[in-house]
Amino acid sequence: MAKSASNQSNKDQVKRISVDEIKVNLLRPSLTSYFAVEIPLPNSVDSDELSGQLKQVLGPDQRKLNLLCTDTSLPGSRLTTMDINNDRTGVTEKHAYRRMFDDSVDFTFYVDADKYLPILYFETWMKGIMNEDENANTNTYQYKPKYPNEYMADQGLKILKFERDYKSVLTYEFYRAFPLGVASMPVSYGGNDLLKCTVSMSYIRYIQSGPTSLDDAFDGSGLFGGPDSILNSATNFLKTGANDLLRSAFNLA
Numbered sequence: 001m002a003k004s005a006s007n008q009s010n011k012d013q014v015k016r017i018s019v020d021e022i023k024v025n026l027l028r029p030s031l032t033s034y035f036a037v038e039i040p041l042p043n044s045v046d047s048d049e050l051s052g053q054l055k056q057v058l059g060p061d062q063r064k065l066n067l068l069c070t071d072t073s074l075p076g077s078r079l080t081t082m083d084i085n086n087d088r089t090g091v092t093e094k095h096a097y098r099r100m101f102d103d104s105v106d107f108t109f110y111v112d113a114d115k116y117l118p119i120l121y122f123e124t125w126m127k128g129i130m131n132e133d134e135n136a137n138t139n140t141y142q143y144k145p146k147y148p149n150e151y152m153a154d155q156g157l158k159i160l161k162f163e164r165d166y167k168s169v170l171t172y173e174f175y176r177a178f179p180l181g182v183a184s185m186p187v188s189y190g191g192n193d194l195l196k197c198t199v200s201m202s203y204i205r206y207i208q209s210g211p212t213s214l215d216d217a218f219d220g221s222g223l224f225g226g227p228d229s230i231l232n233s234a235t236n237f238l239k240t241g242a243n244d245l246l247r248s249a250f251n252l253a
Contacts, residue, residue: 039157
């Protein structure tokens with residue numbers, strides 16, 4: 001009798017799935033090409049300090065720098081655990097005591113032919129961290145880095161993941177971020193290709209929020225609101241075709 005009840009329970013669990021259920025649950029996967037980033041300024045507010053130098057580099061091109069990002073990764077983390085051996089005889093349990101975050105996240109940018117904006121921006125940030133000046137080309141030059149609070153961006157570095165219907169957005173915000181390094185960029189006579197700049201950003205942790213509707217996530221005048229926003233620019237960018245648009249913009253054959 002117990003065996004018959006068990007068989008009936010298994011039959012209840014294993015049942016046919018309708019085509020409509022498959023369409024609703026499986027045929028709308030998230031796509032990797034729909035995302036946006038926000039690149040922040042460091043904490044210093046004095047116009048002569050690092051953030052003032054970076055504002056001069058950017059000029060009116062903050063949205064352009066964000067839009068030039070072509071590749072990044074949603075961050076990961078894991079829990080660190082300790083083994084508990086003595087609570088139950090013959091049983092070892094794991095108890096979590098700390099959350100460990102990745103130590104950096106990479107961003108890859110297309111490099112524009114007008115200002116080489118991503119290269120100039122992050123090189124200026126790194127020079128500012130080390131207080132480089134006009135004497136840096138001497139053999140006896142010594143670097144004197146700034147205090148961390150002067151070159152880190154406490155908040156503002158974000159990755160925003162959305163879909164092609166733009167109904168909701170998943171947000172990752174990184175804390176205490178600054179550039180660790182700019183990767184080497186090969187150039188060659190072998191043929192025209194798009195120059196890309198990859199930057200590693202250090203951070204201490206991230207906060208994941210959402211998904212929320214775009215109306216709730218951004219106000220009408222923010223970076224992602226209004227007809228001239230980066231979201232609308234990204235929409236047109238993706239609809240037009242990224243490769244064709246970039247090759248047209250950069251006059252590549």
